[in-house]
Amino acid sequence: MPRPLENLRVVDFTHALAGPYATNVLAQLGAEVIKVESPHGDLFRAYGDDRELAKLGMGIPFVGSNAGKKSVSLDLKKEEAREIVRKLIAESDIVVENMRPGTIKRLGFSYEVCKELRPDIIYCSISGYGQEGPMRDYPAIDNVVQATSGMMMVSGSEEDPPIRVGVPAADTYTATMAALAILAATTQRARFGTGQFIDVAMMDASLIFMYGSTAQYAATGAEHKRTGNMGFSGQPTSGLFRCSDGHLVSLGVVQHNQWVTFCKAAKREDLLEDPRFNTIYDRIDNAPALVEIIEQLFLTKTGEEWERQLSLGGVPCGMIRTVSEAMELEQVKQRNLRVPLNIPGMPNADLGVLGTGFLFAEDGPAVDGPPPFLSENGEEILSMLGYSNQQIADFLASGILQPSKKPETAK
Structure with a gap:
């Protein structure tokens, strides 16, 4: 053909x-x-x-x-x-x-x-x-x-x-x-x-x-605020976290079901019982406390270890790489x-x-x-x-x- x-x-x-x-x-x-x-x-x-x-x-x-x-x-x-x-x-x-x-x-x-x-x-x-x-x-x-x-x-x-x-x-x-x-x-x-x-x-x-920004303006006339390395959701669980080897990992936990999955994959089921973090809005309101907890958690393993553990556990997560590092990944080569x-x-x-x-x-x-x-x-x-x-x-x-x-x- x-x-x-x-x-x-x-x-x-x-x-x-x-x-x-x-x-x-x-x-x-x-x-x-x-x-x-x-x-x-x-x-x-x-x-x-x-x-x-x-x-x-x-x-x-x-x-x-x-x-x-x-x-x-x-x-x-x-x-x-x-x-x-x-x-x-x-x-x-x-x-x-x-x-x-x-x-x-x-x-x-x-x-x-x-x-x-x-x-x-x-x-x-x-x-x-x-x-x-x-x-x-x-x-x-x-x-x-x-x-x-x-x-x-x-x-x-x-x-x-x-x-x-x-x-x-x-x-x-x-x-x-x-x-x-x-x-x-x-x-x-x-x-x-x-x-x-x-x-x-x-x-x-x-x-x-720039659909994420322009679609909002087209719909409402409101301009989306710049969020830096945090995702558009504004969730404290959607950002960068440093690991034990100095590598940064981008976490993409923006939905409640992803929060549950993250806690289980990270072996921190106790966070599911913490009333400060029960809902999406609770987690936003208590962002400083939650960010500190996650920062300490990520310092316990290397970037590659967290990327593999969380990804295999169903959590959107990826280690920051250079372009050359990304191009040399076996996944990309295949x-x-x-x-x-x-x-x-x-x-x-x-x-x-x-x-x-x-x-x-x-x-x-x-x-x-x-x-x-x-x-x-x-x-x-x-x-x-x-x-x-x-x-x-x-x-x-x-x-x-x-x-x-x-x-x-x-x-």
Whole structure:
């Protein structure tokens, strides 16, 4: 059985992270994704901590979100290049772009133009604030949208300054929403034969990402208070506790049945008889006393011991780890989240990328190969579109098509 998006072709005008990660999901689900890049290429090609790879156009952030795609680099300021792209779109199923609103239209590839080329095209535009509205033209990147969306004001405690989430959460969740919307539109077209225009905004995605806070505001107009490392429930049994080896454990006991389970799993059934802690509200009212008891309790064992004992006893509980520690867990390894990747001829050629984060029983997501060098597939793509070898040579000579930047050592 083929993967879900086999035989679908995506024209990918995206760069940086939000767009490329969305099309990365489509690629892993089986779509043929063709990056249409400028002569300079995706800016993330020269980005990241590994400067040697970045100089070769294989920056780590680029590798992570572009594995398995194809690349053609065209000078879209030239009409001949735009005609090549029009032919490509006419033979494709999906178009994705994440330029500033209005830019793709000026290049000649608006949804209206693409719909004329292919009436049932699925077209997804990703931007900071959406295609309409008073903030439409504001430039946006992840940390900016974290600020404007309120995301920097949901972490930490009430007295803390704004805190940026330490990963590009706005970019990543925007990409996830875009991939979801494209998949929904693909299903819609398969059932009803219609194309679709999709408008995805980083601002909207960020507000949905903060559902615990924004849903409350949407319902009541009240803003949820910042709770630091304590869960939204406000329960004193939903927070961090230090163990005998110095590790911190996050406890998630928020419901009464979980409190009963916790007392039994921790061998402290006596707390169930203490009238100060009979109900959820009793435990909140007597939080200082209960926190002191639990703090002393956790100091009797190591973090791993408490994590295992409580988790096996049915208590939501987990030890704080670094990202590297989490990635090296046997549980994570068995789920094949890290996919080995080799880029022939490159220094540090044996790398790894992330899968989609979900598993199928069969014919599920897969990484088909390394990311492309700039315009690595240009001649192949033009040949597929019916251009002759002489035409392709002429395009290369005139700068309409950029030559492959794949180094000889990688061939």
